[in-house]
Amino acid sequence: MLKGFFHVPKAVNEPVKSYAPNSPEKAAVLAAYKKMWNEKIDVPLYIGSEEIRTGNTRNMTAPHDHQHVVGTYHLAEKSHVEKAIANALESRTRWANMAWEQRAAIFLKAAELIAGPYRAKINAATMIAQSKNIFQAEIDASCELIDFLRYNVEFMTQIYNDQPKSDSAVWNRLEYRPLEGFIYAITPFNFTAIAANLPASAAMMGNVVVWKPSDSQVFSAKVIIDVFKEAGLPDGVINVVFGDAQMISETIFASRDFAGVHFTGSTHVFKDIWKTIGGNIHHYKTYPRIVGETGGKDFVLAHPSADVSQVVANTLRGAFEFQGQKCSAASRAYFPKSLWPAIKEEMGKELASMKMGSPEDFSNFITAVIHEGSFDKLVSYIEQAKKDTDAEIIFGGNYDKSKGYFVEPTVILASNPKYTTMETELFGPVLTVYIYEDAKWNETLKLVDETSEYALTGAVFSQDRYAIEEATVALQNAAGNFYVNDKPTGAVVGMQPFGGARASGTNDKAGSALNLLRWVSPRTIKETFVTPRDYRYPFLGE
Structure with missing residues (x-):
């Protein structure tokens, strides 16, 4: 293991490009849009090192032109979900033991890939799959996702740096362990950044993940998968399955090694998830973390x-x-x-x-x-x-x-x-x-x-x-x-940590260290330098 107290690059918010007439970014995203619009991609399940094509597929279409097919994706059966869990657990030891700076480098590289060579592609995919205009795609799929990746690395180092007091006789240390088991990430259609951040934030802290994207976001989720792979994320750390949400969730929640859920979606679904986890609580190896951002009015x-x-x-x-x-x-x-x-x-x-x-x-x-x-x-x-x-x-x-x-x-x-x-x-x-x-x-x-x-x-x-x-x-x-004196939307990572309470979720504040803390299990280590050899305390001298 390398020796040194390493400092990560200072996180800065990604500037939003203007896409003004005749700008190079406008030309690039329109070219990417046209290319992706006229291609048909085939998206498999990603389990361990395998790309699994089940043959049971669904079409991906654009909401603004619902007869136009841009690709297909493969649906998982229960055996595939069980395989994803097994692969995650098999990958856990090596990933959890990887030095934090190596994990940090993967996600920092992912941020730079999105800022550069993947920017037009991930924006175009979001425009096609979710019918976002270019500005909405830019602030989501590019800027917010880049910000999540950069700032989460910085938050991770802040968490690791938070240590208890020691003195000359005792050295107290706090180790931030990944959770024992695997994390289930359930992501929504409406934000490409959230789709990437929910599995990535847990993985960054050393956890392994089974990720189920929304059926309506698979097209842009594929770009996220490509970015993570090119950034060097090892196989098995984030396993991706598509298909019947109820079957996938039931299989996940039946596992003794289920350690937490990172969710964004409807309040009703989240409450059902909470109820299911509660019903299974005697079965789990540990109390699962339940983190959810749900509805709003x-x-x-x-x-x-x-x-x-x-x-x-x-x-x-x-x-x-x-x-x-x-x-x-x-x-x-x-x-x-x-x-x-x-x-x-x-x-x-x-x-x-x-x-x-x-x-x-x-x-x-x-x-x-x-x-x-x-x-x-x-x-x-x-x-x-x-x-x-x-x-x-x-x-x-x-x-x-x-x-x-x-x-x-x-x-x-x-x-x-x-x-x-x-x-x-x-x-x-x-x-x-x-x-x-x-x-x-x-x-x-x-x-x-x-x-x-x-x-x-x-x-x-x-x-x-x-x-x-x-x-x-x-x-x-x-x-x-x-x-x-501002609209109630547009929270910026590192500036306005995001989340609400009541029926809106657990308020674990995505875009802050508070969220990352949910994906670690701290261990206190006390080391005494001169250990007593007699059980008697001074008061016994009477």
Whole structure:
């Protein structure tokens, strides 16, 4: 083993490229998009050193052109999941014993591969697979993923550097061991960065992983796999399986060596996972770590002192970027009666300027929602709002799935502050607005806090510092990420650790050392230099 106290490169946030007309990055990503659009890839299971093609496949299509097939992926059977577990456990000893700086180098190299030769490819894959416009792809698949990899390496060294006090007679040391067993990573469709970070953060701390990406994200997950392989991640450290989520999870949770789950997805699924783990608790070798970031019903609250243009611009960004398919997306808004006419007028103008279509056309701000199930769910709520007497669609409300799953940015005005779409997570481009009386600011704070079961993100807009303080205190449990005069989306790794509580998850703060601490099991080592040879203490001299 090498000798030395090594220092990793200082983590810096990756600059976001502009993709302006005639820029080299725009040309590169469009060329990558066209190439990947016209190819058909075949994605196997990755178990140990093997690429397994089961022959039982599903097509991968683009949400904005759902008849266009860009590839297929192979579905696992139970035996493949069991094999993935076995390969992970077989790889564990060597990986866990690898010097931390060697693990760090792998993920630092992965960050540089994404920053350079893979940037256009991973962005294009995210545009195709998840229908993100180029800016949303850039801040996710490139910048946030690079930031996760760089900062997690730095956080890892900070954790290892946190040591207990010693004195001349006793040397106390704290060893941060990987968990005993394997980690199960379940990742969502909406962020390529999250899909990579959930398995990678656990692996970085010396753990082995079985990773199940979302069926709707396999196309860009393949690029992540390619990057990790080129970066030198050993076979068996992260094993990748696709297919029936229930079967895969049941097989994983039945293993005595299951040591933890890293999850991002729906609240309902996460609660079922927690229940299953609890039911199996007597079977496990150790208490599994349960880390999850789940749903959100995120709010924008404007005080009567707020700047109207700031409120409108940031509400529209927060609600409709990536078609509202972010757990942090603004989906309920509370505006004061005195500002509503101006807000409504400006909102209408701005919404009318938003273009919708394929992400290949850089003039499109809005693209498609992820799949037909999501489309149909959103349409059902929109149609119900058209019928209900306590709600009115004031902007949008149109949709079309003939070519792609397109839902127009829709704003519902609710006279009932507990109307269904004020409380229910829709995960799409639907914002519900409630107008409150200016004099009822304090009552509205209470309403915001009590309306939703979730507590992920929220934003307050005000030019009155007393009002900002009142909102910050009153809403302290309503959002794990709270924004003042900014949209409730766009947390940056290393700057705004991300996560919420209540039904929004375990609040283990991705993008900080707090998350990495969940993937280690500390061991205290006390070494005494001069050991006593007599059991008698001085008080026995009486």
